[in-house]
Amino acid sequence: MPFHRDLGDDVLSLQLRLSDLRRPTWLNIGDRWVSGDSWVEPAKVAALTTVFHEDDAPFVRLTVKERAPEEADFLELLMKPGEARMTAGVFGTAPVYVATVDDVLHASWDIAELLPRLPTLRLVPRVVARTLSRQHRYTTETLFEGVYRITERATAVFTCAGLDVRYPEPAEHVLRPRALRPGADPLGVLSKLLHNVVREAAAPTAQVGVELSGGADSANVALAVASAPYREVRSFGLLMGDHTGVSQRVRRRCLVQHCGFTDTALPALQYPPFVPGGVRAVGSPHDPAGAFYQEAFDAVRTQAARRRCEVMFTGTGGDEVNAHHSRSAANLPAPPAVPWIGSRAERALHELDVHLAPMPVLPVPALMGFGLHNPGYLRVGVWPVSPLVHPRLVRFMEQLPHELKRGKALFRDRIRRAGLPESVASPADPENFLGVMETGLRHFGLRTLDTMLQDSVLVDLGYVDATALSRAREDAERAALVPDLLCDTIALEVGLRSLM
Numbered sequence: 001m002p003f004h005r006d007l008g009d010d011v012l013s014l015q016l017r018l019s020d021l022r023r024p025t026w027l028n029i030g031d032r033w034v035s036g037d038s039w040v041e042p043a044k045v046a047a048l049t050t051v052f053h054e055d056d057a058p059f060v061r062l063t064v065k066e067r068a069p070e071e072a073d074f075l076e077l078l079m080k081p082g083e084a085r086m087t088a089g090v091f092g093t094a095p096v097y098v099a100t101v102d103d104v105l106h107a108s109w110d111i112a113e114l115l116p117r118l119p120t121l122r123l124v125p126r127v128v129a130r131t132l133s134r135q136h137r138y139t140t141e142t143l144f145e146g147v148y149r150i151t152e153r154a155t156a157v158f159t160c161a162g163l164d165v166r167y168p169e170p171a172e173h174v175l176r177p178r179a180l181r182p183g184a185d186p187l188g189v190l191s192k193l194l195h196n197v198v199r200e201a202a203a204p205t206a207q208v209g210v211e212l213s214g215g216a217d218s219a220n221v222a223l224a225v226a227s228a229p230y231r232e233v234r235s236f237g238l239l240m241g242d243h244t245g246v247s248q249r250v251r252r253r254c255l256v257q258h259c260g261f262t263d264t265a266l267p268a269l270q271y272p273p274f275v276p277g278g279v280r281a282v283g284s285p286h287d288p289a290g291a292f293y294q295e296a297f298d299a300v301r302t303q304a305a306r307r308r309c310e311v312m313f314t315g316t317g318g319d320e321v322n323a324h325h326s327r328s329a330a331n332l333p334a335p336p337a338v339p340w341i342g343s344r345a346e347r348a349l350h351e352l353d354v355h356l357a358p359m360p361v362l363p364v365p366a367l368m369g370f371g372l373h374n375p376g377y378l379r380v381g382v383w384p385v386s387p388l389v390h391p392r393l394v395r396f397m398e399q400l401p402h403e404l405k406r407g408k409a410l411f412r413d414r415i416r417r418a419g420l421p422e423s424v425a426s427p428a429d430p431e432n433f434l435g436v437m438e439t440g441l442r443h444f445g446l447r448t449l450d451t452m453l454q455d456s457v458l459v460d461l462g463y464v465d466a467t468a469l470s471r472a473r474e475d476a477e478r479a480a481l482v483p484d485l486l487c488d489t490i491a492l493e494v495g496l497r498s499l500m
Contacts, residue, residue: 012050012064012075012096013108014040015117018160022081024060026052037104046310047202047383048074065089066201066383084158090171090361090391092152093384094374098163099147105158110375112285115144115499122146123496125348128463131289131492132345134485135335138357138364140165143288143496151357152367170359174398186404187413193396194224197387202230202311209234209309209382210261211300214251215430216411217318221387223418225313226259234307235261236300238268238293240431241439248431251424258420264303268433271296272440273487274448280494281444288495291372292487293433295440298376305380312382316373317389320363321397322405336485340469344462362389434484441482445490449473457496464489 020036032039033052040062042050053061062077075096078085084105088096097114098107108114115121122145130136131143140148150156153168180186198221202208210225212218212235225233237252239245249265256263271278271293278295279286291297304312341349360367366389377384387393397405404410415425453473458464469489476482 012040012042012077013110013113014038014077014106016079016084016105016107016158018082018084018103018105018158021060021079021084024079026054026060044381045378045383046381047206082159085155086150086158087155088150088152090152092360092362092367092370093386094378095371096150097142097147098150098156098158098165099144100158100163103160105163107156109378111142111147111287112499114147116285118144118147121499123461123463125344125463126351126354128458128492129341129345129348130352132341132458132463132489133335133338133349134488135349135352136368137352138360138368139355140167140357141355149371152360152362154357167358171361173359174395177401178399180401186400187410187417189396190393190410191224191414193390193393194220194387195227197390197393198224198313198385199228201313201385201387204229205231206310207232207234207308208311208313209236209304209307210313211235211315212237212252212255212261212263213315213431214248214255214424214427215315215318216408216415216425217388218315219251219255219415219420219424220318220411221313221315222255222259222261223414224387226261233259233261234304234309235259235263236304236312237263237265238271238296238300239265240433240435241267241269242435244429244431244435247423247427247429251427254420254424258418264307266296266299266303268293268296268436269439271299272436272444273491274440274444274494276444280448280491280498283494283498285498286495287372287375288492288499289372290491290495292491293436294376296436297373301376301380301382304377304382309382312377312384314373314384314386315388316369316386317363317366318408318411320366321388321394322408322411323363324402324405338485338489340465340472340489342459342463342465345464361391362394437484437487438481441476441484441487441490445487446473446476446482448490448494449486452490452493456493457500458489458493464493 017037020038024035026033026035032041047066050064060079064075074089076087094109096107096109097111099118106114106117123143124141124145127141127143140151142149148165156165208230210222212222235256240248274280275295374384412425453470459466
């Protein structure tokens with residue numbers, strides 16, 4: 001008779017020894033499920049469920065998926081004698097990282113939690129070069145040798161021969177827009193798709209939140225969330241400073257009142273990069289390749305957790321699904337010049353496009369953003385959902401004529417049809433984080449850079465040229481604006497030091 005065991009509200013962190021897979025005896029001991037030296041440890045994320053399927057012992061299958069929708073699994077682990085096989089789903093919400101030590105497989109959705117289990121950490125030159133030069137790529141490779149990201153639909157296979165991460169076949173896409181049929185209502189279809197995706201993402205009784213910036217992307221998600229049968233919705237946002245923040249406040253207030261949300265807004269200028277008390281300033285272990293504005297979004301995530309949000313809807317992906325692009329020939333913009341890049345990183349720039357993942361189902365920038373932004377939500381028990389890049393939305397938007405996507409025309413028309421003013425549908429002065437970046441670098445980042453100039457991992461390893469970086473430091477002191485490219489280098493240095 002099939003036997004299924006629900007691990008409860010969790011995300012996955014595990015350690016598997018191959019010898020324990022011969023005759024597994026999984027027992028619930030404390031916060032872990034244990035079999036010999038192997039264990040699976042849950043973290044509290046109420047929107048997910050992890051289930052052991054012991055239908056045909058010693059074959060054991062473990063799946064991690066959302067509780068509400070009947071979508072594909074986010075992660076599946078198949079264990080059998082001599083082999084563990086882990087496969088990611090198409091959504092890429094939070095990538096799983098894997099590494100091996102001898103005959104043990106380690107995995108976690110928190111790379112900072114995984115790395116201390118490894119005896120040594122060595123950097124991968126081309127990934128360091130990508131990070132320093134802001135030429136990121138979607139790939140199984142991470143900053144650390146032997147530590148791999150399971151990209152969407154990829155499979156990590158661990159046997160006595162070692163660890164092998166296998167890419168899937170490229171996803172199929174609509175290669176060019178299609179003409180609309182007479183009488184077609186693309187705006188109505190967009191609204192219905194968004195409504196269904198949002199409604200399916202959580203139970204009606206769940207406590208849900210929505211990131212609300214005041215832009216067209218988050219506004220469209222907010223309208224869909226407001227139409228879903230949730231008993232209460234809380235909105236969260238970062239308020240910009242300067243003149244852009246004034247119009248942003250008005251737009252957000254209008255959306256909050258229209259949707260009936262309970263709102264929490266935080267001043268972003270209080271949480272800039274490298275701010276005292278933030279994850280980078282205190283040296284808490286964190287992903288060195290984390291998001292620029294991790295401190296600000298950490299403040300949002302803390303508020304969401306305090307209000308017991310189980311699911312957070314985000315507006316991620318609006319730019320990507322509205323982009324005018326070709327699926328067969330994409331031209332990347334010219335990379336920024338990095339005067340202080342060291343000789344070792346410069347040599348590695350020739351290998352930027354090695355081991356790239358195949359075409360995914362979701363847009364690549366969205367998946368890369370998920371890897372930066374979403375683990376922080378999981379850390380506080382919140383599951384992030386991005387309706388604008390759900391596979392059904394992606395396929396619909398790929399087929400639309402360019403004129404409906406240019407300038408996010410369809411998104412803005414949907415806001416107008418909801419009865420919101422033109423200042424919300426098409427703001428003349430949209431918000432941006434430039435002031436927050438300048439504040440962080442000017443007041444806190446340059447001090448961190450001074451410390452780096454005295455003692456630096458990146459300089460010692462040849463990835464950064466100390467003389468050129470010192471010159472950039474002097475120039476930044478006199479400049480009207482601190483070059484934001486310095487943030488990449490300082491953040492990488494601080495992140496690496498947090499793991500030492």
